[in-house]
Amino acid sequence: MHEPAVLPWWARWLLILTPLGIHRGDVEADLGELFEDRRQRYGWLYARQRLCSDVLSLWRGTSWGGTMLQDLRFGVRLVRKHPLPVGLTVAGLALAIGVATSVYSLVSATMLRPFGMDDPDSIVGVGQSGHSGSWAYWPYGDFLVMRQAAKLSSLEAADLERVRVGTGLSRDDDALHWAMFVSGGYLRILGGRPAAGRALVPSDDAADAAAVAVVSHYFWKTVLAGDPSVAGRIVRVNGTPVTIVGVLERDFTGPSEIRPALWTTFSAYDELMLARPFDPTTRTLIEVYGRLTPTTTLDAAEHELDAIVARLSEGRTTSAHGPEPGVRLYRAASPIDLENPMEAYVATASLVAVLGLVLALACANAANLLLAAAATRRREIGVRLALGATRRRLVRQLVHESLLLGLLAGGLGFLFAIWLVPVLSGLLGMPPEITAGPDRQVLLFAIVVAIACGVGAGISPARYGTRGDVLSALREGERRAGRLAPTRLRTSYVGFQAAVSTLLLVVAALLARTAIHMTRTEIGFDAGRIVGISLSLPRKDFNEHVYLQRAVDAVRAIPLVERVSASQYQPFGMSIERDVFTHDGGTHTLYIQRSDADLFVTMGVRLLRGRTFTAQEVDSEAAVALISDSIARAFFGDADPIGRSVSQIPSEGSPHPPATIVGIVSDTLAGPLRTEQLGTLYRPISRERSNPPSLIVRTPNPHAAARAIEDALRPLDPRARIQTSIVGDRLDAYLEQKRRFAWLAGPVAMIALVLAALGVYGVTAFVVSQRTHEVSVRMAVGASAADVLRLFVRQGLRPIAIGLVIGLAAALAVSRVFASELSGISPHDPVAIGAALSVLLSVALIAVIVPARRAARTEPASVLRQT
């Protein structure tokens, strides 16, 4: 007997949903056998077609499956008969499902995908923890010892670097890419398999091995144009030729959010990075990852490594305040940020909440339309009841109909998502390496959402539609049936829609205001002309002072460079210093910049009053300070601050002498543009510091200068690591990200607004058509057209007003959560909220007035004669 054939995935899913009873195993085996037989005889296509009809045929055999098929056929007929209302419902649902599905694809591609590694659960990152928090880096020498001694996990290591990679003839075209330097077994333990050529193997990491690399699938497709004979091709990495031996599978990224373009070995590090070669004494910091052996728990592996590291540090004299290393293992298989898992969860959760709201809005809309349909279909339902249909059967029929609507909308929404995903990922500026296709998982999501929407929209109209007695339904017919329409239910849908639209509109308006505000923000210095250079220097046997002097001279000698200054922090850099200062009992939190006397000219920060530091003050680290304009006013009001002093509230026990203010400079944006715009206090650069200073360079052409600086500094000392950053680019990237956020919120709010307007319009129009008779009577006894209009507007707007208040309250509560996204705009910004409310109100008013005017134009005589 042979093993049953494996069915395609969709058939397996359908089978799971199919009620098969106790013979499930038999049926599945039979289907497999038939499928295999047909495939061999007639090919895939035929086998699939037949499999599809076979699986569907199984439904007919069951009791409810049969009635469902019957209902669906009836539903299709209804769709043909009433194309407009059904079309509106389906379009609304499809829009919402499409948006939800595309956002879900993006989230799943960026956050939920486990980096394409094998068996991700047993992959761990090895971090060290001390009293100053934990970090994921180890000296290379320690890693070698750990790898040797560890029995419960196999350890490998990696180090991510920015390199220039070139394929053409000219070095000028070399572009920046991320390269992952790895130990020999890295790709093997993580599951980085080659799609072409071979992967890196341990022998590639031998000290005398030639420099080889594997490239990412994306790099191969784009930069190398999918070259079929890529293995053996030579590329230039930082000017050094490297042989490509293979291309990795598309999904593989390794445990990092940054997707490297190529992977090469530690043994090539010295050659490519012009640094000291890796050997057991190397103290260069690298990241360590491991795969647990089967049956090993995280705790056991952590315990073992902890013991190894404890032995390691025995022989060493640890510095007094250095971290006492302890090993902390963490799961490395998820892109969720380990330092701030909550942030990622909150972001995802709020996204899901917004999507849920939009979907609920579309459902409410569909429910409203279906409710109207149920009211007009009372006659049909009455006939069915009279012919002996049970109430359960009727409810089931209506639910099946809405299910049909849901699936129809789901299909359209999915097609919409296929178009929308690339548009959205472009708007969001996602790295092109990320392929966010509507995959199987996304399709499943869409189907589940569609079914939920269909049933959610159908359940209350179905319950309503089948209520009431047979006779009156038959006698009344369709015209007056609406009198019995559950007005409270319908208006509460409208109220709900108004609330959700308000919430989304207010949020979108706040984000839009932020985007506008930021383009107008005064940066306060010439961000477009600045290149920052960060240095990482060895601590032992290295004269930092001499090196710095030589580096400054070398940079100054470059023709493009206008000025060079030293400062502790870079504008928009990775690190920033903040402290609390006190004056006259009040406290203020300020950014602190420590620099030489020249920095203000280099960066283009204007001196408003007083003077900058003198060279002596910088040399002696005198207790002097410059402050920015806004804090001068906040601290001292209209009084002259020059000559006054501010003191820092001492932290960690060490006293700080008060600093005398010698000058005032214009305000600058020193750090991230947040709501709380902090001023900056400038001090002379300190000699006792934990990190070497950054060099700040002023130049008319930052990009060309950055390249020239790297070339000039590299030969100075191979032990130093240099990184240039273009401040203007950082700022642009940051602003761009904010703008995209607003861009994304806009369409979502627009969809919400359109859906709400449709809902309001639909309900009012329906109410108006149902109350023609009543209106005629009112007009016959003397009501004017204006009275009628007022009546409908008042009644139509009441649920909207209630929804508006609820939505506004929700928006105010929610906006506090993402206050950090709103730079310079208060979460209660009256302009944004006012604009959102007035847009919503005017749209709602139009949606009410248009159908209400129809009622006001009623000819009482003709209507009354008819009834």
Place this chain on the structure above:
Amino acid sequence: MKGERLGELEELTLLAVCAVKDETYGVPVQQFVEKTSGRRVTIGAVYAALERLEDKGYVRSVMGTARQMRGGRRKRLFRATADGIRALKETRRVRERIWDVIEAKGRG
């Protein structure tokens, strides 16, 4: 005989059960019906027919022996009962009587 008639697909299915083997299951029956009748038959329809035939007492299902296993479990096999065969013969007799009449008319 329980006085119940055979539907067309039921008849074909029952004939197939008799024709294929002493004991058979869904796949061979479906293939046989499809091949001999020349029309597409879904497996669902075959199951439904077998189900009805079993209700009428025309086929009996038994669990297969240890040799007849698939995916680690015994499969359910169908076998025509004496009632079933009688019903088939009865149907055939009815048809033959009618054909006799038709052919007699053709000759005359």
